Amino acid sequence: GTIVRRHRIPLPPPYEDQFYTIDHFNINIEVTFYARKYKITDCDQFTENFLRKMGVRLNPPASRPDDPYTQERQKILDSMTPFRPYERIDTLKQFLEHDGHVLRFFCVWDDPESMFRDPRELVLHYYLSDDTIDIKEVVPVNSGRDAVPLFLRRDKLPKHAPVGLYQPGTITDRTVLNVLGNLIGNKGRYIVDNRKTGAVHQEFYKDSDLKIGAVINVWGRKIILCDCDEFTKEYYRTKYGI
Secondary structure (H helix, E strand, O other): OOOOOOHHHEEOOOOOOOOOHHOOOOOEEEEEEEEEEEEEEEOOOHHHHHHHHOOOOOOOOOOOOOOOOHHHHHHHHOOOOOOOOOOOOOHHHHHHHHOOOEEEEEEEEOOOOOOOOOEEEEEEEEEEEOEEEEEEEEEOOOOOOOOOOOOEEEEEEEEEOOOOOOOOOOOOOOOEEEEOOOOOOOOOOOEOOOOOOOOOOEEEEOHOOOOOEEEEEEEEEEEEEEEEEEEHHHHHHHOOOO
16 A cells, blocks of 8 residues: 655754655665665656656666565476476466467468459468468459458468378377376376377467568468558568568
8 A cells, every 4th residue: 555645754863854856766775765765776757757858867676685485486397296297388368468460461362273264363361360261262352252251261370281290189288197097997197298198289370471572381271472561561660570
């Protein structure tokens, strides 16, 4: 809660008839509020700019003292080897940072099995919130083709499909170990395997794999990335410098 409410605070004796002003504050100094000392270790950017404009020369920031309880607690946690290893998979940070951010590429698929061998125009969306991809086909008017909702539904796109096809459930975020087998009443006992023994890893397309002129494999179809929108260009300029 609030330790000191908002008001004018008098200076410590023998100057108790005066009050603290902005001239009494700086970094790495001590101030006394009602016989209790506080050490100012640092300040935010707005305060730093404000004091510099007033001509105040700021001291270098001071280090914050360590908390004995936190140090002792960390020693206990480091020495513990849990019987059931827990692996934390956190995707919330990526979702919160990139929710609604979508990379858009304009693509072409030259279908070799098409009767007239006309190129098919596609729009690829890469969702930065969860690294998934969907593709929509641009069907011209009076083209004679049936419009479909999606050319590829939204999902992670494997790089080596359909060669690298796996049965459902083969690729998982976590692997488990049956530590007892069927020795006791034909019932297994499972724990999370933090070493991922026998885990199958599949390589999926990332934003670093997409660029203008690249050819990607969409379940056996070779799709050429021809162009992208302005947001996508600015994203690659900022993150990759290209």
